[in-house]
Amino acid sequence: MLKINMFSTADKVKGQGVGSAYLELVKLLSNRAKNKLSVEINKYRKADISHYHTINFPFFLSTFFSFLGRKIGYVHFLPETLEGSLKIPQPFRSIFYHYVIAFYKRMDHLVVVNPTFIPKLEAYGIKKEDITYIPNFVSRTEFYESSAEEKKKLRLKYGYTKKFIVLGVGQIQERKGLFDFIELAKRLPNIQFIWAGGFSFGRITDGYSELKKVVDNPPENLSFPGIVDRNKLVDYYNLSDVFLLPSYSELFPMSILESFSTGTPVLLRDLDLYPAIIEDDYVPAKDVNEMFDKLVELESSPEMITHFQEVARSAAAYYSEDRLVKIWEDFYWEQAKEGK
Template identity: 65%
Template structure:
């Protein structure tokens, strides 16, 4: 039996995708391989594999301990992807960015959630043969389509008319997520109910916190900010919505998109190159806020197009299913243990 030690503090900060991805993987291993893998959380004893999900300094120090087994680093972000998310003054920003790469270099192998990270890591002098792409996934035990009767009841619960078109966005409230465009689209479409599920996971450290706090406190009449909510309630919002919109300027492999797919909700995204390599064909792409406005109008006017994108969402959920990814993770851990 392989002894796998997971290291993470991602669940301490609610409303961020890293925590969701971490929990999904731990639960996958416990459900599928409890007779093959022994999984421990934040334990520093002897192990076959030490899998680091967050880059805490004490985790970094533990990489110098003996008998840590094969050291695996999960790359959820790079220094450049933090721009527009957090406000870190100099010289602390430069020091932290240097530390991020130093942490990754300490690993025996890295797992990236998006293949676009591979050339960037290579540019940081990390060999390509030490990097593996394994996408995120979502368990259908937690995110799944609800019945029309359940959706009707949900709309009544949240006081949303049964015939009103609903657009959902999700994630931390920050500039990188394209929240400004989401607000602008709400202003342009007063007859549509817009909902943003998420909040300020990092409080006042969030880039542009004061400005976004004012928006959250006084939004357009048809825009609702839920704040940070539990994943079980988030599933309700995916199901009662007609369209999921994520206007992010910079993303990794957003869990919110996979969660939307799993619930069978059509997806509209900003046209980013990183999406094309991982979910091409499963979503509607838009270049800017004007294009998003037009795509929304097109989908509302053409129910058949919306229904087709619902089918594509379900197809994406099948491809990024827990069952398929379980096989990939099993093979990866076994191969890495042999390298240890």
């Protein structure tokens, strides 16, 4: 049996995808691979593998302890992906960005959730053979599709009366495309818009002042329920007709997989990274005007909604727990052999 140490503080900040991805993996391995892998959280014990999910400085110092085994780093972000997320003044921003890459270089091997990050890491001087792509996944027991009757009950429960509902999920920050989401709500008053998420990092969030004004006084058809617990978030996907993520920068959002798992059609700003992981599984739109056109089309076409519901279900099957647990098991055993 392999001994694996998980190092993470990702679950201390609510409403961020890094925490969701970390919790999903720990639960998967604990439930499905407990006979092959012994997993401990934030324990400095002798191990075959130490898997770092966050880049806390005490974790960086621990990489100098050889008894922790082979060091695996999870790449949830790069310096350029933090632009538009947090306001970090100079010179602290440059120092932090340098630290991020220094942390990744302390690892024996890196895991990325999107293959488009491999050449970007190579540009920072990290060898391609030291990087592996393993996609995110979500639990089908936590994110599931409700019946048509149950979906109607959920709308009544949460007080949403409009016929067509568009959902966005994630931190409230400029990078997530919130200003476009707000603009679409203004242009389409007959559609209910919901953004489930909050200011996870408070006032240092990029665009905080302007976004806070809208959150406190939104248009009548725009709802901000705040950071929603994962056991309630499934309700929001099920009561919605379309999931919309207008982000300008992403890795592999957990919210997309959550949408797939609930059979909810997905509309995305068409970023370069998406074709590499979910090509043809979503409705693409290059800007706010195309998002407007696609939402109008989806609202008026039950056939289009039905098609992308089927697409979502098919995509969810591909990113299943059954498939991913085998991938992670094989990866850990391979890395343990490399370590020896």
